[in-house]
Amino acid sequence: MPALNSKTTEEIALGIRRRVFLHTMRHNGGYLSQACSAAESLAILYNEFLNLGAPTLPGIPLPFRGVPSATNPDAFTGAGYHGPFAPDYDRFIISPAHYALVIYSALIEIGRMDENALDHFNKDGSSVEMIGAEHSPGMEVTTGSLAQGLSMAAGIAWARARRTEPGKVWVYMSDGEFQEGQTWETLAAISHHGIDNLRIVVDVNRQQCDGAMSSVLDLGDLPARVESFGVPVRSIDGHDLDAFRKAVASAESGKSLMILANTSPFQGMDFLKRRFPRLHYVRFKSRDERAEMLKAIAGELGLDPVEIERNAAHG
Structure with missing residues (x-):
């Protein structure tokens, strides 16, 4: 279908980072490192690779309906923002539910959700949950613990x-x-x-909720391990859009494809290196720390920290 926006993939990636950063500043916490690592991959998926129909849900997300x-005809899944289920269209399953804020920001950036959709984030009765569930925008299934999304996607693909x-x-x-056996x-x-x-x-940002992956459960040579299971792998720089395009185009006939996008949890926000390896969720320890982070990262993202504070005060 025709694009729902006129932005380049690069502009969408920057917009995702900016939107997640602004939300984090406004609410004194957020999943910043996931926006750093995932912005390019989500931007190129939505803007170039996924074949999706027009959204079937409204720009302003509906409240949770069970x-x-x-026996519940009013229920819905967040897959409506990916368009209708139809044989010719792709399906997109999002497994890490804690990436929800980044997913919502991507949906807004590409024109599938309203500019003000994040006003409903994490509020009682809202479908715009902090940890996405099947009714949250962009989410088709509730993945619960990590590693359930791949098995659900594989089952849908097989069917x-x-x-x-x-x-x-x-x-x-x-x-x-990949630290979970179900994968x-x-x-x-x-x-x-x-x-x-x-x-x-x-x-592949090498981070998890308890810190650096290598200190919790090292995965070793991940591409080789995956390929030993018979699934073709392309290991790329996850911030290199041309590398993504080449990887997708290299899919072999008759086989699935896994793209390991090697990324940085502080891409575009170098100030976060100070928090390494505790980057899973960024909270501010003091007002001074927040002010320092605001000034540093706003500059990296091409934003005006004074304007951000002015808008927050009137928001």
Whole structure:
């Protein structure tokens, strides 16, 4: 379908970082490092790779209407922001639910959600949850603990293949999910069943909630481990858009593809290096620390810290 915006992928990536940063400043906390690492991959997925229909949900997200069931006709899933389910369209499964703020920002940047949608973030009764669930914008399923998204995506892809639907299934993951056994079981199943309509993009930022991945459970040679399960891998610089394009174009006929996007958890916000390795969720320890971070990162992102504070005061 035609693009819902006229921005370049680079502009969308910068817009995602800016939006998450401004939200974090306004609410004294947020998932900043995920915006640093994931901005390019989400921007290029939404703006160039995913074949999605027009949104079926309103620009201002609906309040939560209960979980989907045969007796709840009012329930919905956040997949409506990816358009209708149709054989020709792709499906996009988002596994790391804590990336929700980054996902919402991406949906706004590409024109699939209203500019003011984040006004409903993490409020009682809202579907715009801090940790995304199946009703949250962009989310089709509740992934609960990490590592459930890949298995759900693989199941959907397998079913679509059996129905001979031309649309692909894309899934977005974080590298922390490779510390979970379910991921490896799913890779074995993908290979065994010959699932070839699945595209997997992994944000390899080497961070998780307890700190650096290497200090919690080191993954070793991740590309080699994945390939040993029979799934082709492309390991790229996750901030290099041309590398993404080449990786996607290199998909082999009859096989799924995993793109390991090696990223930095402080890309575009070098000031966050001071927080390493505690980068999972950024809170401010004092008013002075917030002011220092505001001035430093606003400058990196091309924003005016004085204007940010003025808007926050009147917001």
